Amino acid sequence: MPNDVASEKRQILEKMGATVELVKPCSIVDPNNFVRVAERRAQEYELFEGEAKDGSGESITRKGFFMDQFENPSNFAAHYKNTGPEIFKQMKGKPKLDAIVHGSGTGGTISGLSLYLKPRIPGLKMYLADPPGSGLANKVNHNVMFSETEREGTRRRHQVDTIIEGVGLNRLTSNFSLLFQNSSFDISSSSKTELEYEQDQAGNDLGLDEQDFKYIDGAFSVSDQQAVHMARFVMDNDGLFLGSSSALNLVAVVQLARKLGKGCTILTILCDSGQRHLTKFWNDEWLAQSGLDTSTPSDLSFF
CATH class of the missing domain: 3.40.50.1100 (Rossmann fold)
Structure with missing residues (x-):
């Protein structure tokens, strides 16, 4: 979220278990805009299957989802x-x-x-x-x-x-x-x-x-x-x-x-x-x- 919003909005999300990443306010065409950053983070967590890093051999499945509330x-x-x-x-x-x-x-x-x-x-x-x-x-x-x-x-x-x-x-x-x-x-x-x-x-x-x-x-x-x-x-x-x-x-x-x-x-x-x-x-x-x-x-x- 933009780093200039009221801090309690961030605090509420953190109390609910979220990890909040603060970014500078900037244009939507800037790759560092909060919407663009959120989209990238979701892509980084798209479906991934493989062995656990601890070597246990168990399959790990992760999936990120970009809500895109402005355009959805x-x-x-x-x-x-x-x-x-x-x-x-x-x-x-x-x-x-x-x-x-x-x-x-x-x-x-x-x-x-x-x-x-x-x-x-x-x-x-x-x-x-x-x-x-x-x-x-x-x-x-x-x-x-x-x-x-x-x-x-x-x-x-x-x-x-x-x-x-x-x-x-x-x-x-x-x-x-x-x-x-x-x-x-x-x-x-x-x-x-x-x-x-x-x-x-x-x-x-x-x-x-x-x-x-x-x-x-x-x-x-x-x-x-x-x-x-x-x-x-x-x-x-x-x-x-x-x-x-x-x-x-x-x-x-x-x-x-x-x-x-x-x-x-x-x-x-x-x-x-x-x-x-x-x-x-x-x-x-x-x-x-x-x-x-x-x-x-x-x-x-x-x-």
Whole structure:
């Protein structure tokens, strides 16, 4: 994993028995990027059969597996088959869902929710919440992958653009690309959910044509300061101890609510706890050294 993430994320893995290798943050095209290193480590442990080194003659079998969560379509499929239907089922009989807001790390959650729910909820909008240093918001809003930190004269070799962990990229993953019309993912009948089978058996014609929908409608760029303020505001007012990705989502929710107007219903996912962000995002001294204010806003006008 990158060596700049909150240390408790590493410590949790080690307590579970993992050996954690820390690497410098760098571009995905760099062979020392954490994804590329993980891929190499898996290849090094691919199926190996032979005699034990102790000379006992016993066969040894080892196998490494590279999860490839950014590009693996199982990521998207998990949310298309499970999270989306769960939301759809729970929203029945409630006010119409107007919009969903979510950040993108691998892109699996936002793409899975959009491709499942948009054909089933008329008029539903999907918006991206994006942190500093990420080019995804510009890709969604202007169809150009660009971040201000990539501007000529500002780029650094190992720059750290944001304190918000787990979301934001300067490349399109296979999972996130499904949100664009030129994607070629085939949602076949084999991916039908239990809920869809129930509807089919009831004689209802789903009549879904996924190609008729725009799967991503816009993006909001959220600053580090806004995320810090939101986490403190929600802790003080709602008793929710959230991580940086959840705070990012909520800032974008407030911005979208102003755009849609009074009475709108917006869904997001509080996807991380503050317990994994104690050494950075919830460390007031560290944040102050980074020039960030850790006071609690008095109301939502701060956002």
